[in-house]
Amino acid sequence: MKLYIAEKPSLGRAIADALPKPHKKQKGFIEVGNGDVVSWCIGHILEQVEPDAYDEKYKKWDMQHLPIIPAIWQLKPKPQTRSQLTVLRKLVKQCDVIVHAGDPDREGQLLVDEVIDHLKVSKTKKAKIERLLISDLNLAAVKRALNTLKPNKEFIPLSISALARSRADWLYGINLTRAFTIQGQKSGYQGVLSVGRVQTPILGLVVARDNEIDNFVSKPFYQVLANIKTQDGETFKAKWQPSAACQPYMDDENRVLVKALAENVVARINNKPAVVSDIKTEQKKQFAPLPYNLSALQIDAAKAFSMNAKLVLDICQGLYEKHKLITYPRSDSRFLPKEQLMQAPQIIGMLTQSTLPFSEHAKNADKSVVSKAWNDKKVTAHHAIIPTEKSANNINLNSFEKNIYQLIVRQYLAQFFPAFTYEQTKLSLDISGGVFKVNCKNPLQQGWKVLFKKSSSETFSNRQITSNEQEEQRLPALNKGDILHCQKGELVEKNTQPPQNFTDATLLQAMTGIARYVTDTEIKKILKDTDGLGTEATRAGIIELLFKRGFLQRQGKQIKATLVGKSLIDALPAMATSPDMTAQWEATLNAICEQKSNYQSFMSPLVSVIESMVSQASNLSFSELPKGKPVNGFKKKRFNRKKKLAKTV
Template sequence: MKLVLAEKPSVAMSLSKVIGANQRGDGYMEGNGYIVSWCVGHLVELSQPEAYDEKYAKWRYDDLPILPEHWQYQVSTSTKKQFGILKKLMLRKDVKSLICATDAGREGELIFRLVYHQCGCKKPVERLWISSMEDSAIREGFQKLRPGTEYDALYEAALCRERADWIVGINATRLFSCLYGQTLNVGRVMTPTLAMVVMRDAAIRAFKPEPFYSAELKFRDFQAGGERMKEKAEAEKLVAECCQAGSAIITKVEQKEKSEKPPALFDLTSLQREANRQLGFTAQQTLDYTQALYEKKLVTYPRTDSRYLTDDMAPLVPELVSVIQQSFQIQPDVPAPVNAAQVINSKKVTDHHAIIPTKTAAGHDISSLPSGEQAILIMLAVRLICAVGTPCRYAETIVEAECAGQKFRTKGKTVTDMGWRQYAGRSSEDAEKNAEACNLPELSEGMTLELAGVDLKEGKTSPPKRFTEDLLLSAMESASSDEFPAGVERKGIGTPATRAAIIEKLVQKGFIERRGDKKTKYLCSTDKGNALVTVVPEQIQSPSMTADWEEKLLKIEHGEYDSDAFMGEISSMVNGLVKTYEAVKGADVLMQPERKVIGSCPACGSDVCETVKGWFCRDKSCKFALWKENRFFQTLGKQMTEELAKQLVNQGKARLTHCYSRKSNRYYDTTVRVETGEDGAAAFKLEFGGKK
């Protein structure tokens, strides 16, 4: 009998169906020589500092740094029952070996190994490594099981990542919290990410727009612009001279045939960026939707950093493109060309290939999916068709004219072959590009053209753009990339699998907030975030050091770097930080911003004010509170944000969309109402179509 351990119940059920384990037990499936069970997230986690010594239960500066010699683990309180089931199954005498079938990546390996070791299991292990949940992929994976020892280095890297985050998070958070008298969460990746947002906002605040001026010549069929000038009088003088001249001479007509290559397939980060740009989805929403599609067998594994397919997939591409094009009605009357070689490159695939729809998706009723999943699936289908297409070809014409001794310039663009773009649709970004280039009449050098008019154009220099999730993900991905040698496999901070969670944690902890309209949300630093970055030393907030750690973790994963050396670097850095850091003078003023009032308490009428941990009634005898880490909303897959708190306080209710049900593995919309008891304590109720 073989024990198969999956990461989630839904995945376990899919595996059970394929391998014939159809008999249900308490927390597992059994049959055909297999037992299939599952974890529920991280069943086993690192112990808190007080497990090493009771004195660590209180946060004291004198107890730092906390650097465990022998790491301790504990079973998560919420998952003890399932852990007990797994331990019994592992110890069953008829179970001769195990199959690790958790997600095929660093975190999936960690989840399995921690449970395996915590149970004291010594039985041999094989590894199931698949990139699709389709039945055919599962069968093939079970036929090609690999020895678990081949993934020891992956486990080692996962351990280093987890323990490094613990050491930096525990020590730095306690250090700054003790010195500044309030909870200041610090993280190995979280704080450098916050620093990028804070620095961008500071640059925007410090930016002083400067006016500029230019003259624009107007001809019968087009316009041509001159150079920018700082002085308005100088531009006005040029306008007057051009008006007096009355005509311009064409001095240059340059025509070039250009082409735009098809886009690459999506990895997780590029998919998150595109979904944020086009649909306004957060990075976490995109990951959740794509993970749900993966578990429904409709797309391949989402947590990938590759944008290519493996060489052995080349024969499968033409048929997949054909069925996806017809099923999703992507220009169905214009059969898409299939240049498979453009998306095939095994050398650029690490653990998993790019995210693509599966053949199962072609036969699925897409209308039955939640709207968010539909949008992501369509985006993936369109990208597959475009990626194997032909280049978009166009003719670009650059024209220069001379008037009153000055040069004026314009550009024209004519598409000669739409290529892959005929399947892509039009985005706002395309519209902006096309607006910059107009169709030009036939022109030749030496022509003299009469002016229809001359305009004075005024403008101002623009500040740096605020971070959207699209731009922040890009910044995280490329952070300090110029400091790495060419050919380095992964640059930046965080990984495709963790960046969304980092952004969400920064929002949850109140360091950044989302502002803007429904579709375009900007990530802005809060007073708390600004204060933290002001007092945290460069070594903690440096993207370059964190990016260097990420690269070393990848080398550990490949067996090219010593894990003990990496952990030694982390411990040495934290030890030095604790011993040498001194509190910034005057920071107490920075750390205590004026409390923001969001409304009147629904229980007693006093002001409801924001604090570090939530929104509370100013009257201390009243128990009304909306905690930022609110368990009720966390079970819905939501967080208590300022906007949500305002609605609950001022309207007594709020509309929630894209709530997640773990039980049914589906998303839904609902209305939440807040009610208060005699002591003012808040209670929440959900309403569906008017029913509670």
Template sequence: MKSLVIAEKPSVGRDIAKVLKCSKNINGAIEGEKYVVTWGLGHLVTLADPEAYDEKYKEWKMEYLPMLPKKFELVVMKQTSNQYKTVKTQIHRKDISDIIIATDAGREGELVARWILEKAINQKPVRRLWISSVTDKAIKEGFLHLKNGKEYENLYQAAVARAEADWIVGMNATRALTCKYNASLSCGRVQTPTLAMIAAREEEIKSFTPVPYYGLVGKINGMTITWTDKKSNGHTTFERSKIEELYSRVKGKTGVVCERTSTVKKVYSPGLYDLTELQRDANKKFDFSAKETLNIMQHLYENHKVLTYPRTDSRYLPNDIVGTLKERLESISVGPYRKLAGILVKKPIVTNSSFVDDQKVSDHHAIIPTEQYVNLENMSYDERKIYDLVVRRFLAVLYPPYVYEEVTIKIDIEKEDFIAKGKIEKSLGYKEVYEKSSEDETIDDKSTVLPNINKNDVLEDIVFSITEGKTKPPAPFNEASLLSAMENPVHFLEQKKKALIQTLGETGGLGTVATRADIIEKLFHSFLMEKRGKDIFITSKGKQLLELVPKDLKTPELTAQLEMKLSKISTGNLKKQELMNEMTNYTKEIVAEIKTSDGTFRHDNMTNTKCPNCGKKMLLVSGKNSKMLVCQDRECGYRETIERTSNARCPVCHKKMGLKGKGDAQIFTCACGYKEKLSAFTQRRKKEGAGVGKKDVANYMKKMKSEAQAPVNNAFADAFAKLKL
């Protein structure tokens, strides 16, 4: 008898098969003496569309809402149906004694496998492989410690509850909005509050009034002294008259040094990466989108096997990983990391609670290098960037702290305090890992040596000046700051209740580390928000949507409460049906509110360009990286890309250029005014020896066209395609 192993993806399946000595390829699976390894392609099974429950749901009509299935049905996804048949065949083989789930170790990974088993009506015992990396060593260790599948039943129930709750809220709210306002409008418990945060930030910026503030500084012997308020310890005031009076009082006066202190300070490395923190840094440093970073991380995890599981929300390691740290250091001792890692390998590994804590690790630990030896030449340029971030952060936490001596001089002038601060660097510590660039930009690495001034010294000829500034509005969101807000949306809660704040902190805010990138992409593809440079702004369509959706769907509270209850289900402290009863009642309320609403929706992006298929006027929409003309009639579905942001850099200002037009007439344009025909661009790049020829450009154009033809609203594209407006 043999065990059937079900992995989440082919690449992981092949890795497991190699370790288990399975070498016989059969259609969609690999067989050995003791095991058969097969895989999903992500999800092979999903929740059925509404029409599966009743033929009438093929038509989108308000009177049919809400749609509330008594029992949710599973369907095989058409695009991966052949692989499902393969897995099902293997499940029901007579020589298969049990099933080993080897999908990603987490809530969604559990759902991928369990839905397959449920749809295939599996009756065989189930065991679980639970690992955080897919190196040969990790797989071998995992198979030595397989878990009973029943231990993860509650996790599965939580995953099902999440999927079913999102179905009834999303499907019903989307159909209700679309039918009510005759426009393709979608909403959901995560995407809508996220959109609302962007709108709220724009409103904060719009309504912000700058307020001037003032300070007072003095210069003496190359040293700057700054006035400090004795009550608040602040250095500025909003009262100009106060500073002017102070200036008049101290001008031309002498000062007496009343205090000189010296303190040695230690600064420890920033913590290890979880996915969200890595996505933030990659966006700040390389302008990678959250989705791009996740895709690169997935490749480094699955294909190169040099980094651990990416979809983690922990920045800590468990104690049982500590024994492997030296081996991981040896594996990264190549290229620019050889010397840095070598220093640590020669000494005992020193850990502390800032990055090793069993209590702060749930499903997966922080992202760190694996024990797999690295060949940097096999990585792409972008993969090297992400790998470098993770490796340097890993090295940094193992290095000693950055140490400096802070010297503070307090000077009394007319009974007012003035402070001067100096800094003497003692030990670079973890900053050696980052060479010339500091990872922690809040710390100034430069030493500032103060003059040899001691207590009771009298200072004369001090030159004073008033400083001025204005308060600044909050910055518009970019992907990095939006990820931060999704992770901690407390600022955007309407009710600052302690319980909700605690829940959002415990559950990780809006979405999960695994879904935030997709939520951001969905909002772009739905034309609810757009990019201007690096900044993100809500579109007119997005603003109108927020005016039309029920209030509850616009705040993070719903998600906070749902995630708290999902967590309780996963630990066995709440029954799934209790949550579903609540979500059913909530959905009824949402639909009723939309039905009775007196709001209106208008297309204010209508153009005079007529659709070549049906003749109706087209809408101008801005996607994440392109501008399109889309037919207002969804049944027609015609659209064309008229401009898109390319990866080609302007030779004048080096910013990304836009690409307009069709065929050979296409022109690269830049905001600085530079223009260049596609043919001229191709020739120039060829002469520059960049290795980009006509074929490369053609392939790039094909890729851009493919992206332009992606679903306008990918979450509900299939459903909307059936809608007749």
């Protein structure tokens, strides 16, 4: 007998539908026609034990007990899913071969692997475990996946990475939350000061941004524009480029701060010849943006529809599991396997028949175009989020579902449109010894950009994602050495602007592109743009958690820190609040997946850091925290009783 273990019941039913009939539904599993059995977990059916399971003394929060470092890690069945674990225990003993059918990511890999380990499956049976990777719950896609089973041992690095992450979150959250809460209580604060390996640096980013805005002092700066006229009467404007001699009068961003200097330039160029000192024109291409991973989709949905990350994730889960309209949504990849090109004609054909607005674009898609999205080397356990072959015509989608589905469709269809091509001209002028420049783009072919233009036929939102590019002025035909005329100089006075408060979109962008906020130059070199804080599956939950704990608040679209959140960050050591350390750990976790690092190289330095930070905690003062019980927050007895904060991230 072959036993398929899915991550959740919906996936189990999809697998069973693709296996021989007749089916016999039992409690917790389905028998199929050839004698095989499909069963499932219900998400994580095992969880980390509480500290007092290792030693009764840990029930009391005492600084002398810290840090708590388990010698042998323990898991326990979740009470609400214990019966399903009993079902799996019986089936595992009866089967000859196990097929691991967890979700196609590191968490899905660990979720089923840890059940297999907990049930003490023999080494012989373990060696034969097969891996089923499903990213599309439609029948045809599941059947294709069943024909391409792989050895489960090939995916063990994913499981090890997820295990390291899980244990790191437990160690960091348990020890530092206890240490800092104890210190906070000494100052009169009666709430829990939860600290997490990921959540605290994110809170730190928001606090730092708030402080930057609060302390910002606007300053005027000055630009000079030259109004140019050709011999044929055509006009355009060129912008002054201050020379090195002007540096003493400029800020770090090369903005002129002294008005008299700019006024002098204006006076010098009025009614003067403007000589073309250099002109370069070249044709350029801009290829379509890649299909979405979850974070990129959440960012665009926040910009277009003001939807928060958790809402987008929930909608995607419904589109995937309930409606079967999209592939696996918790993906961190923006690339597709080349074999997916075989399904492209069917998907595009289905989209042309859609009653939704994108059908016209689907009709114009060129199936012969193969974008850079199809790259087997950049696809790991899962691929980008794309539409499936199933039509949405007979499905009653709500407005949220329509919006997200159409974003995914549009991004997929863009892969079958030619590049946006344009002519870029860079012009330099010499006016009275000063350098003035113009950069112009002249579109030649819109290509994929036609999909992103706001159209009257698009009904899914009035708030479209629009390009930030300003409309470029058109330049006349010019040659090097041409003498033009500067009619007058124009002084433009502006004021420096404070940075913007974080929003759902920009906070997600900060989490996914954390290298921009890392201060350590060596760590910055290690990190790539794709490295980030948290995972595709956890980022939305982490942000929501910070709101639930009363550390963040919303003011319209803006996200700001509360007094408690700010006070916590101000009191903590910089190591805990900056993204440097956590970002490096995230890079190591990714390296474990790629077999470029190992479990011990991640855990050993982490334990050393926790020991050091617990030692430092006894010297911290939380005097700025409000006294008494928090308005929003968790009570300590709840923290002790439930595992709400044990696995802090």
